[in-house]
Every structure is written in C-alpha cells, then in structure tokens.
Amino acid sequence: MGPKRSGASSASSAPLPPLKIDPTTVLSDAISFSGTYPITIGANTVLHPRCKLNSTEGPIVIGSNCIISERTQLIAPDIDGLVLGDYVHVEVNCHIQAARIGDATSIEVGTKLGKGSCIGDNCTLSPLSTILDVGVLPAFTVVYGENQRRMDTSATAVARNETMLAHIDCLKKLLLNKSEKYTR
Amino acid sequence: MSSFPYIHISCPCHEDRPQTFTIDSARPISPSKSPSKHDFNFLPTDPHTPTKRRTLLGGFTPSVSFDGGNLGLDLDDDEELTDEDDENNFDPRDPRSAFSLFPIENLLYCEDCHQIRCPRCVQEEIVCWYCPSCLFEVPSSTVKSDGNRCTRNCxxxxxxxxxxxxxxxNHSSGHSDHPxxxxxxxxxxxxxxxxxxxxxxxxxxxxxxxxxxxxxxHSPQDTEFIRLKQHYAQQLGNAQEDFTNSPAALTRLMGLYTGLGSGSGGHGGSRKGRGVKKLEMKEVDRPREVxxxxxxxxxxxxxxxxxxxxxxxxxxxxxxxxxxxxxxxxxxxVLLRTKRSKRCRACRHILVKPESKVQTTRFRIRLVALNYIPSLTIKRLDSTITWNNLTPHKTHRFLLTVTNPLFDPISVSLLTPRRTPGTAFASRVTILCPEFEVGANTDVWDDALMSTKPAAATPSGVSTPPVAGSFASFSKDPKMSTVYEQKMNYTSVVIEVVPPEIPDTRETRIRDERLLEIPIYVRVEFEAEVDRDDEEGGGGKPSHSGASGGAVQRERVEYSYWCVVGVGRVGDPVEGVVASEPNTPVRTPVGTPVKAPRTPAAMRTPLRQVRS
Structure with missing residues (x-):
C-alpha cells in the first residue's frame, strides 16, 4: 500500500491501480485513480487536480505531452482499454469512455465521448459536444455547433502542438507536482 | 409558454385611461378598513364590456366577484355589487391583456408619472453605436455612410x-514577435x-x-449593387432638384397625401389637374438574369x-x-450594437440612461420597477403539488410572498376574484389574510448603525417576527393573525386554489383552458416622508406637495396594480377527489371533504373572529 492519497480520493481506502508514470509527468494533488488495470502515463503530460481515472474495466494509456483537466473522468470502456495519443488536450468536466483518442486531438469543455467511441488524429470537439457509443470520428474532423461536422483543412496542427508545449511548460510552473505521492 | 409558476404585472398602458397614483392625504385610509366597492372607484373601467366577454364565452355568465368574505363582506347577496366588480376585474385571458403583462424584471418605473412603464410605453433612443468585439465606438455619421458593421478588423x-x-x-517554429x-x-x-x-x-x-x-x-453582386446605387442616387438627385426648385413643391407634396386619401385611381389626374410637373422615377427595370x-x-x-x-x-x-x-x-x-436610453412616452423623462462610454456597463439612470413596487413570488406550501398537473377539486395551498423594496413600511391589500375570470371553468381562489403589512426595506447598514428611523415606522408585527414556517399565533391584531410568515421586508400569506375539472382543449382550441391564471389586484398604502432625499425616499415621494424644508411631513401614498399569477395547469381528474358542492365558499372547511387535514385550527379561527 502506497502513501495515503489526499483530497477526493483519500476517503476511499481502495488500493491504487498499478501505475506506470514517466518521471517528467506532472501529477497534481487529489487525482483519483481507481480500478485494478494498469494506468500508463507518458512523458511531459500534465494531470490537473481532481481528475479521475478509472481502470476498473480495462487499462488506460495516456501518451506524451497531454493535458487532462479538472473534473474530467477517463473511464476505460472494456478490456481493450482507453488509449490517448500524444498532444491530446482534454478540457474540464469531460466524461470520456472512448476506446481510442488520436494524436493532437482537442476535446473541449463538457464533452461526452460514448462507450467505445473512436476519435481520430487532429480532431477538435467543441464544448458540450457528444459522441455516441461506438461512434467513430475520422482524422481532422471538427465537431461544432449542433453536432455539425466539417473537415479541418487549416493545416494548423503543427502550430497547435507547439501551443500545447508552451501550455504544458506554463502549467509545470504553476501546478505543484505531487507525483511522488502516487508512485510506490 | 413560460414555466410555472410565473407572475406577470399588468402595465397600466393597456387601459384607455391611464391609471394614476391616488395621493390623497385628505382622505385618511385606515389600514384596518376593508376594501369595499367604494375603494374601487379609482379603478378605471375595462375598455371592453363584460357582455362582450360573455358572448365570447358562449352564453356563460361567470359570477365573478371580489372575495370579500374574509373581510366580513358577503357579496353573494349583493348582485349589483357582483356585476359591477365583474366589470372591474382584470381578465388575464383577454387578448388585450396579453400585451400588457410583463414580468417585473422587464418593467420600468416613471418617477414623475408615478407609473409602471412597460417596454411598450417607453421610447428608445440610441446613445451610441459600438462593435461588440473590439468595443470601439462608431460615430453615427459613419454608421450612416459605411453601414452597420464594424469597419475595423472584426x-x-x-x-x-x-x-x-x-x-x-506559413507557420514558423521560431518565436518571432513579428510574423x-x-x-x-x-x-x-x-x-x-x-x-x-x-x-x-x-x-x-x-x-x-x-x-x-x-x-x-468582389462579387458580381457588389458591382450590381454599385450600379443600382448610382442609378437611384442620380434619380434622387433629380428629384431633390425638382422639389427645391419648383415653387409648387409643397402643394405637390400635400397633393400626394390627399391623392392617397381619395383613392389610388385618381392619382395622376388630380396631379395633372393642379398643373404640377409629374415626377418621373425610373426603376432599373431589368429582370433578374439567370x-x-x-x-x-x-x-x-x-x-x-x-x-x-x-x-x-x-x-x-x-x-x-x-x-x-x-x-x-x-x-x-461583426454587426454593430447600440446602447439605448429609454424615455417615458407620457412625460418624456428619461427612465434608463446607460453610460455613453462603451467599456462601462454602468447606468447613469436606471429606474426599474423592482425598486419601486412590491414584488410578488409564489411557492408551494405542499411540496406534493406539481405545477403542471394540479388536481381538480383539490385545495391547493400556495404561499404568496410580497417583498417591499421601499424604505417605508407598506400595508398591502391583495384582492382577487373569487372565481378566476375569463373562462367557463373558473377556479375558486381564496387569499387567507388579504390585508397585511410589509416591513421597510432597511439596509443592513441601517440596522447596524441604529438609524434615526422613528420607531413608529416599524409595523408591530415586524418587531416580534414569528418563527419561519409557522402560522402566527393569536396576536392582538386580528388582521395580522393569519399571516404565514413575516420577516424583514417581506410577508407571506396563504392562497388557496380549487381548480375545477377542465377538459383538455389544447388540440382543439388555441386557448389552453387548463391554464390556471389568477388575477390579483395589489393595493399598496404607505406613509412617505415628503421632503426626503431621493436616495432615501424610494419611489413614493409625492412631488406636488408644498412642504417647507426642514419639517418632516408624512403623507399617505396609495397605489395599485393588477398582476397575474400563473399557478400551473390543471391535470386530469383524480379518483377519490370529488367536487364539493358548487358555490360553496372554499374558505369554509366544514363540509368540504377534500381539504384541510393539514390546516391548523389557528389558521381559520381568527377569520371567524373577524367576521363576527
């Protein structure tokens, strides 16, 4: 049993799932890890406080240079698990049960991704959009407005990745890194 | 349809004759006096006659009267009074009423006319034009010449x-300041x-x-527009020349109107008859090319x-x-937006004036009705009531709360027709304790600093407020005894509603008969200090009195308005809840099987005392 977790997760006495965390990862205080399947987090990724990762049904793999915001739930849908690519930005209050999220995808505030949905690379989901269960978004899709979709031909992916890196650099200065709390 | 419950206040502009404040210091109005027919004399008569309304209802004659039963009046015996009050009743279903009912938040208040002003009776003036994106003010001359869109970078x-x-x-990875x-x-x-x-x-x-x-x-449409604009500008130029140079211009202008009045056929003839040169405006008569x-x-x-x-x-x-x-x-x-000031249509005084600077959201003048007239709110007393599904024949109890925004304590009379008017399926409505006092809206600071407010200004009930949620026990003043709750500047009373069985007419008729709306006549009396400062005096300051400075005079101010409480929709009849005997007053608990298991005896007994 590792050190006591604080905040929202301190109430539960369940043991942490096996964690495989890169040393450059920033894990804030009060992140809730639950489940039994392993959770892997890549290099340079930032997890905000009070985000929830649930690996009861399957493993969770988060790539490098990702940002997972507050009050967002990442729930592995099944035994195949939830895999996030690199440069994925998940905003506040999302509920994600997707199977795959591609690289450089931006998931904005309050988005719901249905169970087993599959999001391609370089997608953008505007705030409060919803993807149904087992829904598939091809790469470079933008979901906006009332579930309207269009293809992103702006070729701004590289620029956005750079913005992500700057964002992560900034967060690393602002957020307290408590990753030693979660590592055994 | 707005969600239930809602309270809309009727702006007096729907009446033919504007209803004004009765500032009557000569006639003393004792707070214990019950409203009688005499008190309604200042009410303007409805512009429509009740007979007309009856024909609309297909021969149904609703017996509508003010519920004076609680106040010791028995209106059932007085047929004349019933009819006359019917005339005065506000019908929320009348087509005319629909234009004057607004939530209190949408209403303004004219301090000079002492009247509620709805969006229909204010006049808007544009203070400035600005772009909502870059917040730059655009002069109106530029708006005229360049159009109503931002001409900068938005x-x-x-x-x-x-x-x-x-x-x-071309995205450059280097962080250069000058891309x-x-x-x-x-x-x-x-x-x-x-x-x-x-x-x-x-x-x-x-x-x-x-x-x-x-x-x-640069689309072909733009070139077409420029061509048209040129054409019409030329025409207009000719026309202006024509108007200014011709000595008969005015005659011809007048002839335009008279010619219109005499019928469209005689236009050309009449003009030619006066010997005026006919103005030729040429259209660009070209069909749209496909x-x-x-x-x-x-x-x-x-x-x-x-x-x-x-x-x-x-x-x-x-x-x-x-x-x-x-x-x-x-x-x-980006489309430009405007800041607007609002004027009273009657007296031209400014009611709302925003700060002309675009960046600030403050107002220089903002006379909203919320600061002047007491606002009503309605709550369920029984949480099992569903607003959208009221049970017919069941007594529904609601809590009507009157909040006083003024700095003087007010005495309020709530009057409602015993049966909701304007429908063949009238619900019976009773306000327990229709006359009560509401305390002054004193600031927290006032209490803390122990203001110079005279002790007499505080109503007796406020000084010893009863416990929240309990009926006030027998106090010495019988009028106050059935007040449900009385706190700082609000008072709650119970209103009972018994809806009848109503067939669902939503599919067949435009009007929803099941919609239960209760008109309530709110009359407010208070004593205002005559020579008070504006910030202290609230809205009740009578302007015409010639009180000399220094001496604090108090004057009785009285005003009134109709409001409509949308209580909910009546649902399907429920078995076991049977109709009580028709025309039995709801307030008598004896003999009505559906009501009053929860009613404390203390709630009713004082009413009897009043009547005896």
Missing part, C-alpha cells in the same frame, strides 16, 4: 459565426480558414483587414462535391451574395 466565421483570428499562413505574411483569417472554433475558399484569400498585412478584404472579395450556363455549372458542381459542400440556409442568408457552396463563403464583419 470578422466572423461564415460557417459557425465565431470570431476570426489572424494567423500567418511575416501572408496571413489567414482563422476560426479557432471550427478551424475554418480563408484558405478554404476558392480562390483562397490571403492577406498581406495583419492589420486593416476590411480594406484588404474589400479588394479581394445565366443558364452558370446554373448548369452549379448543378454539376453539386453533383460532384455532394451536399456537404453546400451551405445551409442560415449560412447562405447571412451573406449578401447568397453563396451555394461552402467554398464561396466570405468572412462577415
């Missing part, structure tokens, strides 16, 4: 209407860029976008690119050239 995405940002086309062109307009929401257009639009500079765009986007080749091209393009490449109707209509393909959309400039 553009909206034609696909999703978000604001566009300027980004360099080099060309530039794109980029929508950070849906990632649309001006490169998506055919041909793509690329700007050379990141500034003065309007000037660059107007050069780049180029067949162009159209075929569009059809073919649609066949190739599919429906996804076409614009939606909304996207198409916001663009002046109505493009059919997404690749033809151009960025739209």
């Amino acid at each position: 553009y909206l995405c034609p696909v999703c209407t978000a604001l566009l940002a300027v980004i360099p086309v 080099t062109g060309p530039f794109n307009l980029f929508c950070s929401h849906c990632h649309w860029t001006t490169s998506d257009l055919i041909p793509p639009i690329q700007l050379e500079k990141p500034t003065s976008i309007s000037a660059q765009l107007s050069k780049l986007t 180029n067949e080749e162009q159209e075929l091209e569009i059809v073919e393009r649609m066949a190739v690119e599919g429906l996804e490449a076409t614009t939606t109707a909304k996207q198409r209509l916001t663009q002046p050239h109505e493009p059919r393909f997404l690749s033809d959309l151009t960025p739209t400039a």
Whole structure:
C-alpha cells in the first residue's frame, strides 16, 4: 500500500491501480485513480487536480505531452482499454469512455465521448459536444455547433502542438507536482 | 409558454385611461378598513364590456366577484355589487391583456408619472453605436455612410459565426514577435480558414483587414449593387432638384397625401389637374438574369462535391451574395450594437440612461420597477403539488410572498376574484389574510448603525417576527393573525386554489383552458416622508406637495396594480377527489371533504373572529 492519497480520493481506502508514470509527468494533488488495470502515463503530460481515472474495466494509456483537466473522468470502456495519443488536450468536466483518442486531438469543455467511441488524429470537439457509443470520428474532423461536422483543412496542427508545449511548460510552473505521492 | 409558476404585472398602458397614483392625504385610509366597492372607484373601467366577454364565452355568465368574505363582506347577496366588480376585474385571458403583462424584471418605473412603464410605453433612443468585439465606438455619421458593421478588423466565421483570428499562413517554429505574411483569417472554433475558399484569400498585412478584404472579395453582386446605387442616387438627385426648385413643391407634396386619401385611381389626374410637373422615377427595370450556363455549372458542381459542400440556409442568408457552396463563403464583419436610453412616452423623462462610454456597463439612470413596487413570488406550501398537473377539486395551498423594496413600511391589500375570470371553468381562489403589512426595506447598514428611523415606522408585527414556517399565533391584531410568515421586508400569506375539472382543449382550441391564471389586484398604502432625499425616499415621494424644508411631513401614498399569477395547469381528474358542492365558499372547511387535514385550527379561527 502506497502513501495515503489526499483530497477526493483519500476517503476511499481502495488500493491504487498499478501505475506506470514517466518521471517528467506532472501529477497534481487529489487525482483519483481507481480500478485494478494498469494506468500508463507518458512523458511531459500534465494531470490537473481532481481528475479521475478509472481502470476498473480495462487499462488506460495516456501518451506524451497531454493535458487532462479538472473534473474530467477517463473511464476505460472494456478490456481493450482507453488509449490517448500524444498532444491530446482534454478540457474540464469531460466524461470520456472512448476506446481510442488520436494524436493532437482537442476535446473541449463538457464533452461526452460514448462507450467505445473512436476519435481520430487532429480532431477538435467543441464544448458540450457528444459522441455516441461506438461512434467513430475520422482524422481532422471538427465537431461544432449542433453536432455539425466539417473537415479541418487549416493545416494548423503543427502550430497547435507547439501551443500545447508552451501550455504544458506554463502549467509545470504553476501546478505543484505531487507525483511522488502516487508512485510506490 | 413560460414555466410555472410565473407572475406577470399588468402595465397600466393597456387601459384607455391611464391609471394614476391616488395621493390623497385628505382622505385618511385606515389600514384596518376593508376594501369595499367604494375603494374601487379609482379603478378605471375595462375598455371592453363584460357582455362582450360573455358572448365570447358562449352564453356563460361567470359570477365573478371580489372575495370579500374574509373581510366580513358577503357579496353573494349583493348582485349589483357582483356585476359591477365583474366589470372591474382584470381578465388575464383577454387578448388585450396579453400585451400588457410583463414580468417585473422587464418593467420600468416613471418617477414623475408615478407609473409602471412597460417596454411598450417607453421610447428608445440610441446613445451610441459600438462593435461588440473590439468595443470601439462608431460615430453615427459613419454608421450612416459605411453601414452597420464594424469597419475595423472584426470578422466572423461564415460557417459557425465565431470570431476570426489572424494567423500567418506559413507557420514558423521560431518565436518571432513579428510574423511575416501572408496571413489567414482563422476560426479557432471550427478551424475554418480563408484558405478554404476558392480562390483562397490571403492577406498581406495583419492589420486593416476590411480594406484588404474589400479588394479581394468582389462579387458580381457588389458591382450590381454599385450600379443600382448610382442609378437611384442620380434619380434622387433629380428629384431633390425638382422639389427645391419648383415653387409648387409643397402643394405637390400635400397633393400626394390627399391623392392617397381619395383613392389610388385618381392619382395622376388630380396631379395633372393642379398643373404640377409629374415626377418621373425610373426603376432599373431589368429582370433578374439567370445565366443558364452558370446554373448548369452549379448543378454539376453539386453533383460532384455532394451536399456537404453546400451551405445551409442560415449560412447562405447571412451573406449578401447568397453563396451555394461552402467554398464561396466570405468572412462577415461583426454587426454593430447600440446602447439605448429609454424615455417615458407620457412625460418624456428619461427612465434608463446607460453610460455613453462603451467599456462601462454602468447606468447613469436606471429606474426599474423592482425598486419601486412590491414584488410578488409564489411557492408551494405542499411540496406534493406539481405545477403542471394540479388536481381538480383539490385545495391547493400556495404561499404568496410580497417583498417591499421601499424604505417605508407598506400595508398591502391583495384582492382577487373569487372565481378566476375569463373562462367557463373558473377556479375558486381564496387569499387567507388579504390585508397585511410589509416591513421597510432597511439596509443592513441601517440596522447596524441604529438609524434615526422613528420607531413608529416599524409595523408591530415586524418587531416580534414569528418563527419561519409557522402560522402566527393569536396576536392582538386580528388582521395580522393569519399571516404565514413575516420577516424583514417581506410577508407571506396563504392562497388557496380549487381548480375545477377542465377538459383538455389544447388540440382543439388555441386557448389552453387548463391554464390556471389568477388575477390579483395589489393595493399598496404607505406613509412617505415628503421632503426626503431621493436616495432615501424610494419611489413614493409625492412631488406636488408644498412642504417647507426642514419639517418632516408624512403623507399617505396609495397605489395599485393588477398582476397575474400563473399557478400551473390543471391535470386530469383524480379518483377519490370529488367536487364539493358548487358555490360553496372554499374558505369554509366544514363540509368540504377534500381539504384541510393539514390546516391548523389557528389558521381559520381568527377569520371567524373577524367576521363576527
């Protein structure tokens, strides 16, 4: 049993799932890890406080240079698990049960991704959009407005990745890194 | 339909004769006096006669009367009184009423007329024009010449209407402060860029976008518009010349109107008869050209690119050239907005005046009705009541709370027709304790600093407030005894509603008969200090009294208004809840099987005392 977790997760006495965390990862205080399947987090990724990762049904793999915001739930849908690519930005209050999220995808505030949905690379989901269960978004899709979709031909992916890196650099200065709390 | 419950206040503008404040210091109005027929004399009569309403209802004659039963009046015996009160009743279902009912938040208050002012009886004046995106004020002369869109750098995405940002086309990884062109307009929401257009639009500079765009986007529609504008400007120029130079210009102008009045047939003849030169305005009489080749091209393009490449109707209509393909959309400039001041239509005094500076959201003048007239709110006393499904024949109890915004304690009389007017299916309504006092709206600071407010200003009930949620036990004042709750500046009373069985007419008729709306006449009396400062005196300051400075005079102010409480919708009848005997007053608990298991005896007994 590792050190006591604080905040929202301190109430539960369940043991942490096996964690495989890169040393450059920033894990804030009060992140809730639950489940039994392993959770892997890549290099340079930032997890905000009070985000929830649930690996009861399957493993969770988060790539490098990702940002997972507050009050967002990442729930592995099944035994195949939830895999996030690199440069994925998940905003506040999302509920994600997707199977795959591609690289450089931006998931904005309050988005719901249905169970087993599959999001391609370089997608953008505007705030409060919803993807149904087992829904598939091809790469470079933008979901906006009332579930309207269009293809992103702006070729701004590289620029956005750079913005992500700057964002992560900034967060690393602002957020307290408590990753030693979660590592055994 | 708004969600239940709602309370709308009737602006006096729906009446023919404006209803004014009765500031009557000569006639003392004792607070214990019950409202009688005499008190309603100042009420303006309805512009429509009740007989007309009855014909609308198909011969039904509702026996509507003010519920004076609680106040020791027995109106059942007095047929004349019933009829006359019927005339005075406010019918929320009358088509005319619909235009004057507003939530209190939408109402203003004119301090000079002492009247509620609804959006219909104010006049708006534009203070300034500004762009909501860059918050730059645009002078009205520029608006006239350049149109009502931002002429600076603010553009909206034609696909999703978000604001566009300027980004360099070729992304340079180095963090240079001065990015080099060309530039794109980029929508950070849906990632649309001006490169998506055919041909793509690329700007050379990141500034003065309007000037660059107007050069780049030049559709045939624009040239057509310029041609038309030139044509009509020329015509107008000729016409002005004609008007100014001709000595008979005025006669001819007048002739235009008289000619219109005498019928359209005799226009030319009458003008010629007066020997006035006929003004010739030429239309650009050219039919809209449809180029067949162009159209075929569009059809073919649609066949190739599919429906996804076409614009939606909304996207198409916001663009002046109505493009059919997404690749033809151009960025739209941001529409300007206005700040407006509002004037009273009757006395021309300003009711609302915003700060003319665009960046500030403050108001110089803002006379909202919430600060002047007591506001009503309604709550369920019994949480099992569902607003959308009221049970017929069941007594529903609601809590009506009157909140006093004034700095003087007020005494309030709530009057309601015993049966809701304007419908064949009238519900029975009873306000337990229709007369009560509401304490002054004293500031927290006033209490803390122990203000100089005279002790007499505080009503007796406020000094010893009863426990919240309990019926006030027998106090010495019988009038106050049935007040449900009395706190700082609000008082709650119980209102009982018994809806009848109503067939569901939503499919067959426009009017929803099951909608239960209760008109309540609110009459407010209070004593206002005559020579008070504005910030202290609230709204009740009578302006005409000639009190000399220094001496604090108090004067009785009285005003009244109708409001409509949308209580809910009556649902389907429930078995076991049977109709009580018709025309039995609801307030008598004996003999009505459906009511009053929860009613404390203390709630009713004082009423009897009043009556005896």
